[in-house]
Amino acid sequence: MASGTRNVTRFWEWGRKIVCVGRNYADHAKELNNAVPTEPVLFLKPPSAYVREGSPILVPAYSSNLHHEVELGVVIGTGGTAIARASAMDHVAGYALCLDMTARDVQDACKAKGLPWTLAKAFDTSCPVSEFVPRERIPDPGDVRLWLRVNGQLRQEGNTAQMIFPVPYLISYVSAIMTLEEGDLILTGTPAGVSSVREHDELQAGIEDIVTMTFRVDRH
Ligand SMILES: O=C(O)/C=C/C(=O)CC(=O)C(=O)O
Ligand SMILES: [Mg+2]
Numbered sequence: 001m002a003s004g005t006r007n008v009t010r011f012w013e014w015g016r017k018i019v020c021v022g023r024n025y026a027d028h029a030k031e032l033n034n035a036v037p038t039e040p041v042l043f044l045k046p047p048s049a050y051v052r053e054g055s056p057i058l059v060p061a062y063s064s065n066l067h068h069e070v071e072l073g074v075v076i077g078t079g080g081t082a083i084a085r086a087s088a089m090d091h092v093a094g095y096a097l098c099l100d101m102t103a104r105d106v107q108d109a110c111k112a113k114g115l116p117w118t119l120a121k122a123f124d125t126s127c128p129v130s131e132f133v134p135r136e137r138i139p140d141p142g143d144v145r146l147w148l149r150v151n152g153q154l155r156q157e158g159n160t161a162q163m164i165f166p167v168p169y170l171i172s173y174v175s176a177i178m179t180l181e182e183g184d185l186i187l188t189g190t191p192a193g194v195s196s197v198r199e200h201d202e203l204q205a206g207i208e209d210i211v212t213m214t215f216r217v218d219r220h
Contacts (some may be wrong), residue, residue: 006183007139008093009132011075012052014183018045018127019174020100022089024189025162031192034050040173043117045100045187051171056218058125059199063093066217069190070148070156070205072141073098074167076130079181091180095138097130097146097207098187101214102194128203129185130213137210141167148205150197156205158191163175 006014006146023029024043029036051057059066079089096186107120136204138144140161148156170186180186197203199219206212 003123006075008075009131010025010181011096011132011183011185012047012050012129015047016181016183016185017185018047018049018185019178019220020045020121021165021189023169024164024216025158025191027155027158027162027165027192028194029128031194033066036164040170042174042177043121045122045127045215048124049122050129051215053130053213053215055217056125057101057128057203057215058100058107059219060123061121062104063106063218065103065105066149066175067102067104067194068150068155068197069100069102069194070146070204071100071187071190072120072146072160072185072207073169073216074188076182076184076186079179079180079184080175083172085168085172085179088171091171092167094135094136094184095133095141095207097133097205097211097213098185099128099203099205100187100190101126101128114144127187128213130216133207133211138207144210146191146205148199148203150203153193156191156193158187158193162191168197
């Protein structure tokens with residue numbers, strides 16, 4: 001697991017890239033009036049997007065509609081380029097519960113102008129993450145339940161079996177475009193139920209009861 005003096009169980013400290021997959025659940029694509037994709041939709045977050053429990057999720061000053069998206073994160077253990085689907089899981093060190101925080105109003109404006117989603121997706125604290133979950137604790141990443149509550153109310157619940165493009169496909173697809181490196185994180189998309197959060201809200205989320213996390217929302 002260790003590489004030099006670094007340990008991939010603290011992947012958020014590595015400064016590695018965060019590759020995000022969008023519209024990977026048909027029910028979520030439909031709730032935002034998007035077509036179900038025929039190939040993965042990709043975007044990136046910088047490592048400065050990471051936030052850990054104990055620190056707040058910050059609503060960007062330029063947004064008035066911040067959405068939660070609960071997602072399974074895949075932590076890369078062994079890097080590679082053009083990884084074959086058949087051996088893709090050999091490259092996985094483990095998993096993390098992730099939120100892809102999205103300034104939906106800003107994303108809608110970017111979409112309308114044909115601009116990239118960077119302002120909507122890549123701001124500081126846009127990627128809350130749980131503890132590292134060793135791969136042995138999730139024998140099948142294609143069959144785990146994701147859930148998210150806001151102030152105790154269930155807002156998102158889905159199973160990774162609903163993914164249009166499963167984890168081995170995503171690792172193979174992404175690595176054919178950009179080399180995957182040890183410590184990289186892939187966010188695999190969100191199921192339906194995304195909704196707004198505001199200052200002082202409390203978000204609780206889990207991958208079943210394998211790992212859970214709690215975050216508070218604050219404003220800049
Ligand atoms: O196309 C849209 O309106 C929104 C897409 C997303 O935000 C995609 C995701 O990040 C996702 O599906 O998880
Ligand atoms: Mg997302």
